[in-house]
Amino acid sequence: xxxxSQTPKYLVTQMxxxxxxxxxxxLGHDTMYWYKQDSKKFLKIMFSYNNKELIINETVPNxxxxxxxxxxxxxxxxxxxxxxxxxxxxxxxxxMGGRTSSGANVxxxxxxxxxxxx
Amino acid sequence: xxxVGLHLPTLSVQEGDNSIINCAYSNSASxxxxxxxxxxxxxxxxxxxxxxxxxxxxxxxxxxxxNKTVKHLSLQxxxxxxxxxxxxxxxxxxEGGxxxxxxxxxxxxxxx
Numbered sequence: 065x066x067x068x069s070q071t072p073k074y075l076v077t078q079m080x081x082x083x084x085x086x087x088x089x090x091l092g093h094d095t096m097y098w099y100k101q102d103s104k105k106f107l108k109i110m111f112s113y114n115n116k117e118l119i120i121n122e123t124v125p126n127x128x129x130x131x132x133x134x135x136x137x138x139x140x141x142x143x144x145x146x147x148x149x150x151x152x153x154x155x156x157x158x159x160m161g162g163r164t165s166s167g168a169n170v171x172x173x174x175x176x177x178x179x180x181x182x
Numbered sequence: 183x184x185x186v187g188l189h190l191p192t193l194s195v196q197e198g199d200n201s202i203i204n205c206a207y208s209n210s211a212s213x214x215x216x217x218x219x220x221x222x223x224x225x226x227x228x229x230x231x232x233x234x235x236x237x238x239x240x241x242x243x244x245x246x247x248x249n250k251t252v253k254h255l256s257l258q259x260x261x262x263x264x265x266x267x268x269x270x271x272x273x274x275x276x277e278g279g280x281x282x283x284x285x286x287x288x289x290x291x292x293x294x
Contacts, residue, residue, distance in 0.1 A: 068225075095280075099284075104190060104286070105190055105220075105269055105286070105287045106284070106286055106287070107226070107271065107284040107287075108284070109281055109282070109283075112280060112281070114280070119280055120280060120281055154225050154226070156225075160280065170216065170228050170231065171226075171228070171282060172228070173225030173226050173227070174225050175223070175224055175225050176223075176224070176225050
């Protein structure tokens with residue numbers, strides 16, 4: 065069983081379109097994330113939800129809207145796609161711990177969704 | 183602004199040799215660090231972690247060293263194997279924070 069699964073794995077679309085990427089985790093974690101990895105492999109956090117509540121919202125264009133229907137799912141919707149949105153988007157999950165617990169931020173990542181905007 | 187790690191360097195090692203991958207971080211308030219491995223076409227995978235109250239932690243074939251004085255983290259891989267070829271990322275967590283900040287990554291290439 066895949067722990068963190070995201071679909072689709074590949075997405076090719078035209079500029080101006082709206083698209084969604086879905087993510088599901090079966091680890092029982094309470095926190096989920098979206099990261100963007102650019103062509104230079106740099107991984108940057110976009111959003112994080114803890115028990116369906118948005119806790120991290122980085123400087124991301126408001127064309128990007130995450131939605132968490134329950135703590136096992138975190139979807140990413142992107143409106144009016146632009147060329148610069150081309151990247152690999154990774155979903156991840158973790159079990160949020162207290163300040164003194166180690167391993168609290170060990171993220172389990174999905175395999176990624178490669179978005180290509182033409 | 184804060185930054186973790188280096189521009190994407192490449193380390194080439196011979197199979198069987200030891201590898202050392204380095205990472206510099208800038209936030210002295212970071213209390214927890216993780217190394218991740220990302221193979222081609224896959225998501226990053228956890229390798230080993232270390233808290234800021236430690237300076238060394240060992241796993242199976244891997245050792246992480248933390249030098250808080252110079253804000254430096256390293257990952258040592260013993261007897262490097264072809265399957266170790268990947269991009270390696272260090273990541274830091276600011277004290278009490280919920281966010282992991284990733285470094286730029288290092289490419290490890292293992293020659294047989």
